[in-house]
Amino acid sequence: MSNALNTDPILPDHLAAAAKATARAWIDDNKERLSEWHQHIWDLAEPAWREFRSAEWYVRRLRDEGFEVEAGSGGMPTAFSAAWTQGVGGPVLLTYAEYDAVPGNCQAAGYEEGPREGLSRYAPGHTDPHSALGISTLAGLLGTMHAMKVHGISGTLKYTGEPAEKVQGSKVVHGLRGYYDGVDAIVSFHPFYMLPLCNTARWDTQCGSYYSRIYTFVCDEPETWQLGANPDSPIPASHSAARAPGANVALMSMYTSSRVMQDAMLPSFGGWSLSDAIFTHGQATADNLPARIAQIQYSWRCPTIDMAEHVLAVLDRNAGHAAALAHCRLETTWVARNRPGRTNHVLAQKLYDNLAEVGAPHYGEEAIAAAQAIQAGLGLEPMESPFLEECGQLISPQDAEAKLREHLAPWQRNWTSDDYVEMTHYAPTVRFYVSRPALRAAPDGPAYPGWVMNALGGIPATIDPTIETAGKTISGTFLDLLTRPEVLDAAKEEFRRRTGEDPMPPLLEPDFLPPTDFAWPDYSPDPSAGGSGSRLWYPQETDRA
Template identity: 75%
Template sequence: MLNTPTLDHTLDDTLDVVAKETAARWVDENMPRLSEWHTHIWELAEPAWREFRSAEWYVERLTAEGFTVEAGSAGMPTAFSAEWTHGTGGPTLLTYAEYDAVPGNNQSASVTEDSREGMSRFAPGHTDPHSALGISTLAGLLATKHAMEQHDIAGTLKYTGEPAEKMHGSKVVHGLRGYYDNVDAIVSFHPFYMLPLCNTARWDTQCGAYYSKVYTFVCDEPESWQLSANPNSPIPASHSAARAPGANVALMSMYTSSRIMQDAMLPSFGGWSLSDAILLDGQATADNLPARVARIQYSWRTPNVEMAEHVLAVLDRNAEHAAQIAHCAVDVTWVARSRPGRTNHVMATVLYDNLAAVGAPSYGPEAIGVAQEIQRNLGIEVMEKPFLDECEQLITPQDAEEALREHLAPWQHNWTSDDYVEMTHYAPTVRFYVSRPALKSPAGAGAYPGWVMNALGGIPATIDPTIDVAGKTIAGTFIDLLTKPELVADARAEFDARVAADPMPALLAADFEPPIELPWPDYRTRNDVRSWG
């Protein structure tokens, strides 16, 4: 068994102690199944808003486990909401799955850089990996359910399927539609992705604001300036109209002006970023006519809403002028507009105590052998202990906070971005991390290629310890909250005080519709042959 606390029972043992042992034993006994489930989701690797088979798998699994499941929750085809209740009374606790993969990151679960068989290297792959995020929380959920049944613990478990996390797609919608209402506590998990946040919980510095918006340039009359140039043309639009400005011109004007302006949008410090992506909309061929439609998506991460709004003003202005330059109209579509997160010290303390009881992940001989083979294939001297030391160590939330603050400006209260922040505005929430496998770099060398961490996230020997520790930690935290009403009350009191001190209303309208119909990268299966669609 991995990381299962050894408990010597006495007559003084309390309900939470024995229930936690029951839950941990469930994780141990079901680890082969959990590992298989993870491999399945990791191999599906479906991109944002197109995770149809991944969501279907979760709906079927949860239904089989006795949950009442709503598929397509909040009008999102690849979302779901599941609920299970035991007994009467008790708190309502929530955790969630994510399962979107990232286009352009196709990597096999192997020790060399290689695409999964039969697929383009530009197909999606799990990078964080969200596959492990989902199966870890599912492990904690089902282990808690088992312990509640075995020890007759009352309460309600809620579990949501959150698609399109990479673009903050679903949590803001679930929140606006009331799916987090009447929840007493939320546990948010993510595999470690940056130091010092490894095997710990966030303390004061939560993630910041995230905005994402699509600008669509539409050119209905691109050749209007040429109408009198060739009155004898047998067709309304002369072939020479290809020279006329069109949607692509507007898009490129927007792209270049925003790139030029990027350094002037905000101060160079504060950890903010701006990303862009061109969405193809059936306009990817060169004909003798100018493009009628072109879309570009911008996503930006900032420490606070004020900074995010300033970037928004610059982009909106650039889009307006780019459209005018190219004789186009411009339509806008919000993808996400997330508030900075709220902290909850009560929740962070409860969770970290449970993480400390379980212990950090430990990588055995098989995992070490995999890591050493990767080093050997990269021409790196093989290390006896190839994994980052921090991957097998705990760090308290307070110590992680202190180390994090050393790199941040004093005025900066939030850092980087993740959409769990929306949940923190509906119920007391803790955000925690368990290490995913990461390798030590040789002295004087740079980071490993990106494919290495992606591959390690798909190899059972290296990723299963993450699932084991996170699942047991979530179950232990839930059991504490289910059996100790004072913890729930204290967490709620802290939440209410923080809301009163700093109200932050939602940034999108209650009837906001998720942009599922935009031409997001798709990945379809036809007759068991995988291909881009």
């Protein structure tokens, strides 16, 4: 097959079929490399906004493959934007990598609970796993690129590195900075994490809005809390001077009042949720001084923007009062403020058609043996077929939608959250899921502990089928869009119609800055490792009496 650009009067269907076969063959031929790449990212397991080595690996890999890459795109140190073009014209198609891990979830790729070697159990680990998300889309991207070269297909492939998905931080920034402008279609992938969305594409019910905001309490002048107190003291900051309660008091007032008022923020339906996280600062040895600064992050998921705004109003009010009572100044910083997603039936159906051609993941003897070993270690009778039945089955987007709607109120258009939703406002986008390994429940037995799915996400025999299936599905979808203009035209027309019927402008200003400089969880180098790259996490594991 010639590398020259294709000018033969070949039917698009035939061209697409031949190109898909070429792309799938490339993925088959590179299974071992893809597995090694995944294991590397899984082992790095760097948390949100701190994925320095993971992002560096992707940038180097893409440049080696021939992509032009901008590192640190959008002002985000661990983001990137890559592009490769063949020919003149042709569609611009985009998919992306995620690679952030979750603090406190360090798990070895083994058959029992335990952290990776040399790390504390409090270190980050891949739970979803985003490691497989990124290598799956990379497989699809490179398989498509190879097929375009072999069959002379014109077009542009774009690939973005999206850090900090766990706080939904990067896609809103890339969108505001124009990185999705000019894109004709986007494919968004995530390993399956809830039924019935397993081996399918989302149909109507997309993810909803997500807000995340940091409240910073600053006690600038604790000694002015009671001016004139203890006037005989020669030192204004003496141990007996009356000082402001300080930032910690403000934070705890904010924390307790918001917890108490959570039931009053919104009615208890719609699947909305609120979570909080307290940032750490170096004031543990401050002796008798009040805390000068304290920060708490709130994140909330709501089906609608109106609901999210109601929560915001309560939190802002609580923060203002907490700052005032503790003699503090209040600062607020957005982490993310995302719009609910738009659906695209044309892309969803086309992607599912390609998933059906590939088929659901297949777990071989080695994968089954790994699953059985985990079951035996938990005191369960190993099953002949240990994986969840749905992991090996397809479900159409329409059938998955019907099952999903059984649990939702009729008025509810969106459910759960993920920041792919921001992409859906810039170009036609499809969101799809391929099963990750999950074990079949034991009859009358308890649920599996959380570490089990984390471990299965790092064992090559159990996670590689996810990467293979997703990669082939993405490449097939891309090649259909590259060779069948009528499909892409229909997807873009649907996008224009839906955007016109329900316009939703961005919720953050164009000059919004990503909050990368906050005290996000991070690794610390091990001074005793002699620069070997070993890492510690605090608190470290110690012998407990």
